[in-house]
Amino acid sequence: MPSLLIWLDVLLRVWVDGCFDMMHFGHANALRQARAMGDYLVVGVHSDIEVEKNKGPCVMKEDERYAAVAACKWVDEVVKDAPYVTALEMLDEYNIDFVVHGDDITTAADGTDCYQIVKDAGRYQECKRTVGISTTELVGRMLLLTRDHHIRGSRAVKSPIQGVDEAAIANFSQGSMPVGTLTGIAHYLSTSKKIIQFSSGSEPKPGDRVVYVDGAFDLFHTGHIEFFKRARELGDYLLVGVHDDQTVNAIKGGNFPVMNLQERVLGALQCRYVDEVIIGAPYSVTKDVLEDVYHVDVVVHGASDRPIDIDGRDPYELPKQLGIYREVEHPCLGLTTTAIIERIIANRHVYIERQARKAKKALAEAEAEQREKEVKAACHV
Numbered sequence: 001m002p003s004l005l006i007w008l009d010v011l012l013r014v015w016v017d018g019c020f021d022m023m024h025f026g027h028a029n030a031l032r033q034a035r036a037m038g039d040y041l042v043v044g045v046h047s048d049i050e051v052e053k054n055k056g057p058c059v060m061k062e063d064e065r066y067a068a069v070a071a072c073k074w075v076d077e078v079v080k081d082a083p084y085v086t087a088l089e090m091l092d093e094y095n096i097d098f099v100v101h102g103d104d105i106t107t108a109a110d111g112t113d114c115y116q117i118v119k120d121a122g123r124y125q126e127c128k129r130t131v132g133i134s135t136t137e138l139v140g141r142m143l144l145l146t147r148d149h150h151i152r153g154s155r156a157v158k159s160p161i162q163g164v165d166e167a168a169i170a171n172f173s174q175g176s177m178p179v180g181t182l183t184g185i186a187h188y189l190s191t192s193k194k195i196i197q198f199s200s201g202s203e204p205k206p207g208d209r210v211v212y213v214d215g216a217f218d219l220f221h222t223g224h225i226e227f228f229k230r231a232r233e234l235g236d237y238l239l240v241g242v243h244d245d246q247t248v249n250a251i252k253g254g255n256f257p258v259m260n261l262q263e264r265v266l267g268a269l270q271c272r273y274v275d276e277v278i279i280g281a282p283y284s285v286t287k288d289v290l291e292d293v294y295h296v297d298v299v300v301h302g303a304s305d306r307p308i309d310i311d312g313r314d315p316y317e318l319p320k321q322l323g324i325y326r327e328v329e330h331p332c333l334g335l336t337t338t339a340i341i342e343r344i345i346a347n348r349h350v351y352i353e354r355q356a357r358k359a360k361k362a363l364a365e366a367e368a369e370q371r372e373k374e375v376k377a378a379c380h381v
Contacts (some may be wrong), residue, residue, distance in 0.1 A: 030125060
């Protein structure tokens with residue numbers, strides 16, 4: 001019988017690297033595609049210093065980005081502090097067969113193609129970039145305080161943003177903010193195919209203990225991940241209810257949620273601890289939620305949060321009456337969606353400058369990509 005080492009040698013090992021700032025479903029989709037090209041996916045994540053030097057400041061700290069990538073269901077291994085320009089030595093160290101990147105050009109601070117070395121070595125493959133979502137675009141939504149990305153419904157705004165100083169928001173939203181430097185608002189629309197691609201497709205086995213959690217899960221981050229992990233430990237199958245845009249906005253106000261329902265559903269589905277999602281779950285846990293999808297054995301919520309529905313009721317009244325309600329300590333009290341927005345607000349000018357640099361760089365990369373296509377076309381003539 002061959003040894004484990006020999007067996008590992010025959011696996012097709014794939015490498016993907018990046019910043020993975022505000023790890024969203026576009027990142028996850030690239031990782032999903034890369035994993036489908038091989039048998040084992042190694043993901044290199046750049047340090048804060050490397051990203052700052054080549055791209056500008058990250059919203060999320062490097063430890064938060066490492067943890068977010070590690071929680072993606074298609075990732076087998078994470079390499080911390082990966083070089084910004086992909087190096088053959090790093091690939092050889094991890095026995096990598098080839099590198100995968102999206103069909104867009106990524107350049108370092110000096111303008112060089114970050115993947116030219118591996119392209120020249122014949123160890124590069126491309127996957128399709130997810131159109132309509134990017135970290136830059138999400139930061140733009142927060143800078144513009146827009147609600148244009150919401151999926152519209154009948155609910156109206158009821159309250160200001162909870163946890164954020166209204167005066168700071170007012171000051172933040174005034175003054176000269178050239179919209180062109182902040183990027184426009186994309187309208188990503190999911191499809192049944194994308195949902196299927198992200199879904200685990202698993203069903204609870206007989207005797208499995210089904211755990212239910214619900215929330216907005218906006219700007220999916222390590223706080224959500226650790227909460228899912230702790231909730232999952234109370235059972236065998238994790239069912240996640242994601243509230244619709246109008247419900248979240250009616251409860252939280254402002255421009256919440258920053259990501260729309262479809263985007264937030266895909267963000268939750270890519271997490272390795274999540275088995276299934278209810279799309280547009282009611283804010284108050286109902287009998288239908290507990291019985292119609294699967295029989296729910298435990299309803300879990302964060303111990304530090306005391307939510308109130310629009311009508312003033314406790315949204316967990318029913319599971320409490322049934323004796324199936326449990327609380328877990330929020331593992332990352334300092335990291336919330338509001339805290340992420342506050343990072344942007346506190347460093348408003350830094351991020352506006354970053355957006356301007358990104359827009360300029362994106363234009364240069366698009367022009368370079370067009371020239372490359374023209375050269376390839378000319379070679380085929």
